[in-house]
Amino acid sequence: MQAENAQWWRSSVIYQIYPRSFADSNGDGMGDLRGITQRLESIAQLSVDAIWLSPFFTSPQKDAGYDVSNYCDVDPLFGTLEDYDAMVARAHELGLKVIIDLVPNHCSDQHPWFQEALQAAPGSPERDRFIFKDTPETGHPNNWGSVFGGPMWTATRNPDGSTGQSYLHIFDSSQPDFNWHNEEVRAMFRDVLRFWLDRGTDGFRVDVAHGLIKAEGLPDFTPDPMAASMGGTEELAPWWGQDGVHEIYRDWRKVMDEYEGDRVLCAEAWVNPLSLMAKWVRNDEMHQAFNFPYLSCDFDAKQIRKTIDESLQEFGKVGAPSTWVLSNHDVVRHATRLALTDENPQGEGIGPNTPNLPEPAVGLRRARASSTLMLALPGGAYLYQGEELGLPEAIDLPDDARQDPTWFRTNGERYGRDGCRVPLPWESGKPAFGFSSTGESWLPQPAGWDSYARDAQLEDQSSTLNLYRRLLQLRQDHALGTGTLQWINGTEDDVLAFANGNVLVVANYAATPLPLPVQAHSATELVRSQVEQSAEPGMIPGETAIWFQLA
Incomplete structure (x- = not known):
């Protein structure tokens, strides 16, 4: 290990x-x-x-x-x-x-295995790599709908032109699902x-x-x-x-x-x-x-x-x-x-x-x-x-x-x-x-x-x-990825504040300025999301996040 x-x-x-x-x-x-x-x-x-x-x-x-x-x-x-x-x-x-x-x-439906499956008979090893089911007269083997819209099943054609088995595709009909029991x-x-x-x-x-x-x-x-x-x-x-x-x-x-x-x-x-x-x-x-x-x-x-x-x-x-x-x-x-x-x-x-x-x-x-x-x-x-x-x-x-x-x-x-x-x-x-x-x-x-x-x-x-460059460098310098989060409570409902090591993070989700937590008052600002915004001392501008270094 x-x-x-x-x-x-x-x-x-x-x-x-x-x-x-x-x-x-x-x-x-x-x-x-x-x-x-x-x-x-x-x-x-x-x-x-x-x-x-x-x-x-x-x-x-x-x-x-x-x-x-x-x-x-x-x-x-x-x-x-x-x-x-x-x-x-x-x-x-x-x-x-x-x-x-x-x-x-x-x-892809162009994968050699799927092409082989189309040529093979129902119940064959080639078809068993995918999910084929008999096609009922009423339409599809079940009611599942594709992520991309439409049904999750597409019927094949037999050599004589009649309707063959249907295959499952969660996504597009050109993307047949594998049978992972195989x-x-x-x-x-x-x-x-x-x-x-x-x-x-x-x-x-x-x-x-x-x-x-x-x-x-x-x-x-x-x-x-x-x-x-x-x-x-x-x-x-x-x-x-x-x-x-x-x-x-x-x-x-x-x-x-x-x-x-x-x-x-x-x-x-x-x-x-x-x-x-x-x-x-x-x-x-x-x-x-x-x-x-x-x-x-x-x-x-x-x-x-x-x-x-x-x-x-x-x-x-x-x-x-x-x-x-x-x-x-x-x-x-x-x-x-x-x-x-x-x-x-x-x-x-x-x-x-x-x-x-x-x-x-x-x-x-x-x-x-x-x-x-x-x-x-x-x-x-x-x-x-x-x-x-x-x-x-x-x-x-x-x-x-x-x-x-x-x-x-x-x-x-x-x-x-x-x-x-x-x-x-x-x-x-x-x-x-x-x-x-x-x-x-x-x-x-x-x-x-x-x-x-x-x-x-x-x-x-x-x-x-340049905001991202500063954030990513500071994240590395302060080892935030391996740190531990501690919430700072007692803030306004629209403010999140936490410490990660010696970095204090404050984010205001309201549109208007709100008070900073008291811990920020004696801390040194490292970076803020909106540099052109200002607010009264002790306040954080609306829709803004700031990192501080704690003493």
Whole structure:
């Protein structure tokens, strides 16, 4: 067993790279591995510990690479295996670990195994790698609805043209679910883990880690229409969070432990309550799980405190660190989301016709305050590319530019996730803001993004980028990731205050100034989320967070 201080993942800050939108090295409008390598130094300068890459495997790209046809190669869109090796080498040179996405719940319908299954007979070993059921005359084997809209079943055709069996797909019809009761499936994924670990990969973020096992008998189920599509409701759907998944991850953990260097598994598991999510990170399973209840909090002091307490308690019970996250490639960016006033279920997105669109300045102010609080919490933290620039959701994407399967499967009723996936602005005044040399961009970038560009923000001491750089450096200097949280009580209801080591953190969730706790009066201010705001002595401005150093 490695020493406690060798377990870097307990306090790590991990930066998510969405490869197609990060940096384009060849001008085709699609981000790629060489582009990532060229820009890695700017990520290392943020004082983060690791990068996590969304999928870059061979894929028809029906769902932005989450439909994998070859788990052990790089899609030509993104480069080659040699490009991957060069990127890993450069990352390690810069002191960055490399985590990659693994998609075990489903593959592409172009995967050789699924093509074999389509040609094989019902009941065959080829079909048993997936979930095929006879198609009833009434329509589908059960009433399950896809996360992307429409039914969760698609019927095949027999050679004579008649209706054949149907196969299950939690997501798009081009993404058939594997049958994880099949030993061939389990063996294949052990091989996939080893393939990437042998290339120096430091870990895996496991996509849909709560979806691999379905309830026995596949019973009908009608979810709450306002529930998050990926789960996270108190009532578990029969395709989410089944106990059988834990046996799979105990098996994977044994593979990870064969390798030196503290290789990690992180679960994308949308399950509630947090006591259930903590099961994914017991000491013989995964190392981390994304804290979606924290991401799902409103800009509300009481709700956030309750979630922090519950997170530290439940993850602590199983000896795991809590993680904290505010944005990723599946949710509305928090610089926009935190100012939304209407319900916005996960995965639905927002667009030009969304009612009550938020005021950008309010969203950015709340995002900066929220990030300032989050980065002082003990445990691990995840950042999504562009949040350090204060990027808002891209709302005004033309209909003909949208690419998310959700948009198509709901006939435009749900905008989906394209708005948080728009390519990054690197350089103001350049084609595609420096994302590509030609101006090409697989999703169009908003015209007004010059002020968000990284080079422009570096020059501005009050920029969101420089706020993140200060916060992350101070987090490292004060070892906040391995610290302990102690609440400061006696504050106003809309104020959260806690000490982590010798750092006092105060956040005001009200729109108006409120009194600072008495402990702040003799402390030295380190950083605040809104540098241009001022308040009377002894007060903290509205929607602001401040770090102080205690004497």
